[in-house]
Amino acid sequence: MGKCRKRIFKIKLKNDKILGLILVAIGITIVAVMVLPYSVWIVFFGIALIIAGYKLFLCR
Structure with a gap:
């Protein structure tokens, strides 16, 4: 009879x-959470909020 081919599914991502x-x-991020102290994360979050607020203020 005929040969049966196995289908191989390949996922090709464009990006x-x-x-x-x-x-x-x-x-x-996972490594930084384990290594950096709590106060550094508060500073990073504060800087991110300042940058986001500044960009929102300029978008008017």
Whole structure:
């Protein structure tokens, strides 16, 4: 009879670079959470809020 082919499913992502950057960012964040003290995270959050507020103020 005929030969039966096995189907191999390959997932091709168009944005492999974006996926790689996301995985690197998640990895760095996990390591930073374990290493950095609580006060550093408060400073980072404060700076992020200041930048977001400034950008929102300029978007008017």
